[in-house]
Amino acid sequence: MSNAVVLTDFGAPEVLRWQQVALPEPGPGQIRLKVAAAGVGPTDLAIRSGHLRAFGAAPGGVLGFEAAGTVDMVGPGVTGVSAGDEVAAQLLSLGGYAESAIADIWTVKPAGVSWEDAAALPASAEAAVRVLDEVQLESGQTLVLYGGGGSVGIIATQLAIARGARVLSVVRGHDEQLVRELGAEPVILSATVRADAAVDAAGTGVLPHALAAVGDPRRVVTLADPRAAEFGVRLSGPRPDAAPAALAETMQMLASGRLQLRAHRTLPLREAAEAHRQLEAGIREKLILIP
CATH class of the missing domain: 3.90.180.10 (Medium-chain alcohol dehydrogenases, catalytic domain)
Structure with missing residues (x-):
């Protein structure tokens, strides 16, 4: 027992x-x-x-x-x-x-x-790698990230910037300095933003904002909003096939000091x-x- x-x-x-x-x-x-x-x-x-x-x-x-x-x-x-x-x-x-x-x-x-x-x-790193792949984020593109001060958001921000993307991070005031230090640009929820892709790492009803920012539901992913299907976007879940590589990569980044x-x-x-x-x-x- x-x-x-x-x-x-x-x-x-x-x-x-x-x-x-x-x-x-x-x-x-x-x-x-x-x-x-x-x-x-x-x-x-x-x-x-x-x-x-x-x-x-x-x-x-x-x-x-x-x-x-x-x-x-x-x-x-x-x-x-x-x-x-x-x-x-x-x-x-x-x-x-x-x-x-x-x-x-x-x-x-x-x-x-x-x-x-x-x-x-483990869970945060795998989710961060996964959602960036699912929204097909590439160098030179702009990502709007909701919940950028959370565990997934912090890792996703660093990985996106390492890919050469610009990150607009929707956070509350107390996380603005943190996301700036990570290399992102803090924005408020009510701001009018335009982006190539959006990740909802907050799950707090932000999908209408994400869709307005991106315009294409295929490039919007949520990690925790069960209403995803209502908006035509993906509710992302773990991918066992890709998870081992994601975990190994981010663990090495953590061990070498390249991941906060x-x-x-x-x-x-x-x-x-x-x-x-x-x-x-x-x-x-x-x-x-x-x-």
Whole structure:
């Protein structure tokens, strides 16, 4: 047996409860981690509340898309990693809010990368790489990014600028200096902007603005707005085929100092409900759960 924060129902943070659960077993192509740190993100909140049900989470399950830890078991067919290796992982079937978790996609954690940074990277980095590919962003083009001060937005900004793009970042006042330091141009939501592509990393009803800015729904992507189909745009989800390369690339950038992550703070794993409350209250840091 093991312990985890279980989603007992959809609703307020109180539905997240510390419980004893069966120790998960890795299937073909999977590994099991002894979790050292797990990331908490806005999508977790949307799933917990019942607002977003696109990722298969259900009462009785465990939230968490990203974790870092030590491998303690490998499933059939797994090569290149063994028990005792330290990795950062993306959890396609969720489960990061736990002492042990099953991972589908992972990369080795370099010794110079902290557990907290390793846990903060996987889901955000994979999403940032993915959405830039989906909107077909190229050098010389302009991207308008909603939620540029968030975990995905910070990484997407740096990757877009590295591609040679101009980034217009729609952020609140307290994030203006941050996005400037990353090389983007802060703009306000009500501003009239024109861009070649748009990424909604906020999920807060900005799709009409994004469409007005770009004019082509094929070049607009949202990460968390379930109304995407109403606007004819893509609700982006993890791509297992491309995720390993995205995670490996961004981990090396992080280890070499070429990638900056959102500032973070830690909470004990059993206080995941409190982490959700703090995010809903507007905390600016990334939250990391520590078993």
